[in-house]
Amino acid sequence: xxxxxxxxxxxxxxxxxxxxxNVGPQHPGSGHMRLIVQVDGDFIVACDPDPGYVHRGxxxxxxxxxxxxxxxxxxxxIIHDSCxxxxxxxxxxxxxxxxxxxxxxxxxxxxxxELNRCVYILYWLGIYGIFxxxxxxxxxxxxxxxxxxxxxxxxxxxxxTHAYFIPGGVRNDLPANFxxxxxxxxxxxxxxxxxYADIFYNNPILIHRTENTGVLSREDAIRLGTTGSVLRxxxxxxxxxTKEPYDAYExxxxxxxxxxxxxxxxxxxxxxxxxxESCNIIREAxxxxxxxxxxxxxxxxxxxxxxxxxxxxxxxxxxxxxCYIVSKNKPEPYRLKLSVPSFRNLIALxxxxxxxxxxxxxxxxxxxxxxxxxxxx
Amino acid sequence: MSSDTETKDPETKAPEKKELPxxxxxxxxxxxxxxxxxxxxxxxxxxxxxxxxxxRIRINVKKEDIKDVAIFIRDDLGFDHAESxxxxxxxxxxxxxxxxxxxxxxxxxLSRQVLALATRAPxxxxxxxxxxxxxxxxxxxxxxxxxFHERECxxxxxxxxxxxxxxxxxxxxxxxxxxxxxxxxxxxxxx
Numbered sequence: 001x002x003x004x005x006x007x008x009x010x011x012x013x014x015x016x017x018x019x020x021x022n023v024g025p026q027h028p029g030s031g032h033m034r035l036i037v038q039v040d041g042d043f044i045v046a047c048d049p050d051p052g053y054v055h056r057g058x059x060x061x062x063x064x065x066x067x068x069x070x071x072x073x074x075x076x077x078i079i080h081d082s083c084x085x086x087x088x089x090x091x092x093x094x095x096x097x098x099x100x101x102x103x104x105x106x107x108x109x110x111x112x113x114e115l116n117r118c119v120y121i122l123y124w125l126g127i128y129g130i131f132x133x134x135x136x137x138x139x140x141x142x143x144x145x146x147x148x149x150x151x152x153x154x155x156x157x158x159x160x161t162h163a164y165f166i167p168g169g170v171r172n173d174l175p176a177n178f179x180x181x182x183x184x185x186x187x188x189x190x191x192x193x194x195x196y197a198d199i200f201y202n203n204p205i206l207i208h209r210t211e212n213t214g215v216l217s218r219e220d221a222i223r224l225g226t227t228g229s230v231l232r233x234x235x236x237x238x239x240x241x242t243k244e245p246y247d248a249y250e251x252x253x254x255x256x257x258x259x260x261x262x263x264x265x266x267x268x269x270x271x272x273x274x275x276x277e278s279c280n281i282i283r284e285a286x287x288x289x290x291x292x293x294x295x296x297x298x299x300x301x302x303x304x305x306x307x308x309x310x311x312x313x314x315x316x317x318x319x320x321x322x323c324y325i326v327s328k329n330k331p332e333p334y335r336l337k338l339s340v341p342s343f344r345n346l347i348a349l350x351x352x353x354x355x356x357x358x359x360x361x362x363x364x365x366x367x368x369x370x371x372x373x374x375x376x377x
Numbered sequence: 378m379s380s381d382t383e384t385k386d387p388e389t390k391a392p393e394k395k396e397l398p399x400x401x402x403x404x405x406x407x408x409x410x411x412x413x414x415x416x417x418x419x420x421x422x423x424x425x426x427x428x429x430x431x432x433r434i435r436i437n438v439k440k441e442d443i444k445d446v447a448i449f450i451r452d453d454l455g456f457d458h459a460e461s462x463x464x465x466x467x468x469x470x471x472x473x474x475x476x477x478x479x480x481x482x483x484x485x486x487l488s489r490q491v492l493a494l495a496t497r498a499p500x501x502x503x504x505x506x507x508x509x510x511x512x513x514x515x516x517x518x519x520x521x522x523x524x525f526h527e528r529e530c531x532x533x534x535x536x537x538x539x540x541x542x543x544x545x546x547x548x549x550x551x552x553x554x555x556x557x558x559x560x561x562x563x564x565x566x567x568x
Contacts, residue, residue: 009551052548060558222482225458225522236482243488244432311433311478311491313460322478324463335559339461339478339526347525376548 018045023361025053033372035349035365039358047353049346055376059336066302066331067093072163077340078374079160081120083112084316085338085374086165088323091246092312093167096305096327100297105169106248107289111182112155112164113314114278114285115148118189120317121271122148124369128268129200131362132209137200144192147185154178167303169296179286190279193272201269210264214352214364217262226348227341228319229274229369232258233266240315252284264360267367271317302331318342318369342375406431409490412454419449427495435493440513443496447477447519456481456492459516462526464534466560472497473534473560475513477523498536506535506557507544515541533559 005011017040024034034050058077062070074089075082087109094101101109122141129137149159154175156162164171200206216226221234231238239256241249257273259266305327313322319341328334345368352364406429413426413434423442427435438446450456456479465474476495481487498513515538516523527538528547535557538544546553556563 006551009545050547052546052550055548057558060563222457223521225460225520227460231482238482238488243485309435309476309493311461311493313491320460322461324461324476324478326465335463335465337461337463339463343525343529344460344522347522 021358025050033375035361037353037358037361042357042359044353044356044358044361047350049349051343051346051372051375053376054373056373058377059338062333062336064332067097067167067333068299068303070333070336071166072161074338075161075163076373077338077377078120078316078371080123081116081317082160082162083109083116083164084120084314085321085340086163087113087246087314087316088312088321089325089336089338090165090167091314092310092323092325093305095310095312096308096325097167097299097303098305099168099299099303101169101247102294102297104173104290104293105295107285108170108174108295109165110248110252110285111282111289112152112162112170114282115152115155116162117317118275118278119145119148119152121275124271124317124366124371125196125268128366131366132206134200134203134206137196140192140196140199144189147189147192151178151182151185154181166296166299168299169294171296173295183283183286186279186282190276193275196272201272207265209360210268210363210367211261213264213360214267214356214367215261215263216348216352218260220351221262221348224348224351226319226345228315228317228345229267229270230345230348230367231319232256233270234262235260238320240313240320244313246312246314248285248288251288252281254281264363264367267369271369304329304331313339316341318371318374319345338377340374340377342369342371343377345370346375405429408486409434412490412492415454416446416449419453420446427493432489433491433493435495437495437497440496440498443494444514444516444519447494447516450479450492450494451519454492455484455487456490457520458482459520459523459526460491462523462530464530464536464559466500466534467497468500468561470497471500473500473511473536474498475530475534475536477516477520479520502562504535504557504560506531507537509535509537511535512537512539514539517541533557535560 018038021037023037025032032053036048037044038046075086078085122145126138126141153159156164216234218235221231221236237258241254242256257270307329309326311324313320321341322339324337325333326335409429413429416424425437427437458480459477460480461478463476474495474497476493479492499510501509513536527541530536531544532546532549
């Protein structure tokens with residue numbers, strides 16, 4: 001090999017004992033990403049995640065569009081959680097252009113965000129179930145998702161890509177009779193997800209496969225900067241809904257589930273417990289919400305901000321989601337950076353897989369609540 | 378998107394944004410001021426406090442000092458992880474800025490705080506990522522969590538992090554031969 005390699009590329013020595021496997025990128029249960037896994041027999045020696053197969057350049061795109069035009073395309077990285085990925089962006093833009101949010105809109109946002117969190121978690125849970133070979137756990141969440149998707153469709157007009165949050169409030173008010181329908185659906189939904197305990201979480205096969213696999217200690221969870229369910233499964237009580245409450249979360253009682261084990265089982269259980277909390281939050285928000293009033297403040301066309309930088313973060317379905325905007329007196333952001341939870345949790349993957357059996361890889365990988373498209377942006 | 382009836386030319390709004398810089402006259406939040414004062418007391422001239430807002434502090438440092446400041450922030454102030462590493466290109470200044478957003482998971486007093494630590498690297502008009510003067514010391518030894526963020530910053534803006542154990546491409550393809558895409562002179566096609 002005489003050709004000079006580009007910087008950063010290395011030729012690899014072939015080992016007789018260690019075999020290198022490519023998992024992905026053709027979505028064999030990894031999402032559109034590749035895991036370069038080195039195995040010694042049945043045990044994983046090293047794992048090198050290779051994301052980027054669904055990189056869309058959202059951050060670059062945002063530099064060409066004004067603050068309002070950015071809304072629909074910024075939710076594309078994770079369409080199942082589209083309200084939550086827009087949340088920090090909208091909060092940041094409000095601070096930049098100085099828009100006030102009406103009290104009612106704050107509650108509507110919380111309701112939409114919690115509904116969306118459940119929709120996302122159920123989608124993830126379905127995939128987690130099917131990749132552990134539990135096809136009922138794929139069918140049930142997919143069916144139950146429809147309850148909240150219908151609600152969100154009533155509320156926003158779209159099933160998945162809502163584009164509902166805008167700077168200064170939300171796009172439209174609740175439709176007629178929404179509160180009653182929502183309350184009914186939420187109560188039914190809570191009954192449904194209770195049944196997941198019997199079929200999935202108390203299932204000895206699942207427990208056997210996921211308990212004590214991929215254990216992340218509390219210290220390492222902090223050191224690696226993981227977030228969301230991964231962090232809370234390792235015993236760190238950190239959730240921005242209670243630690244840095246935004247919008248109406250300040251007035252609501254939020255009890256965040258925390259588990260200490262740090263294994264795949266705990267990581268898969270946290271989102272499920274989160275959904276019960278979401279139901280409580282929605283019920284409380286429906287009760288405390290002002291019954292009438294505006295849901296958006298009028299913005300001037302093409303709003304522009306001053307010469308400022310803003311960093312806002314909110315709790316999405318996967319963890320804390322940060323949005324950093326550099327504004328330079330223009331209608332477009334000068335630079336927009338999304339610090340997404342999937343990308344932050346990815347660093348834990350090589351760490352957790354080292355020494356695991358290859359067969360445990362799906363159980364560990366999916367328990368990270370990882371969404372490849374969001375990580376790539 | 379917003380078809381509001383109130384129409385004003387962008388020019389007429391110019392006076393409004395003039396009012397924005399007047400805000401720092403307000404009382405600075407005490408707790409945040411205390412944190413930034415500790416850094417200033419330790420490093421003095423080497424650091425520049427860009428702003429102190431509720432829950433947000435921003436410190437600008439020179440690239441030679443960033444490691445010392447980061448170690449101080451970790452050990453004495455208690456920030457234990459990095460949330461985000463954002464590179465921003467400033468072609469007019471011939472510099473690239475890298476901003477570390479640091480947070481804390483364990484101390485209830487600090488959990489609301491995000492400390493932005495910013496530094497700048499020289500920028501070259503014809504970049505050769507990895508082999509030109511656009512370099513910064515890596516903070517990976519101080520905050521382990523910056524590993525992938527710094528790799529992303531390297532490929533997207535061409536900032537090489539000295540001391541980073543794994544300066545490879547992450548999101549971009551290995552054979553990407555164009556400019557680093559988040560630089561301002563890289564125009565997306567059709568624009």
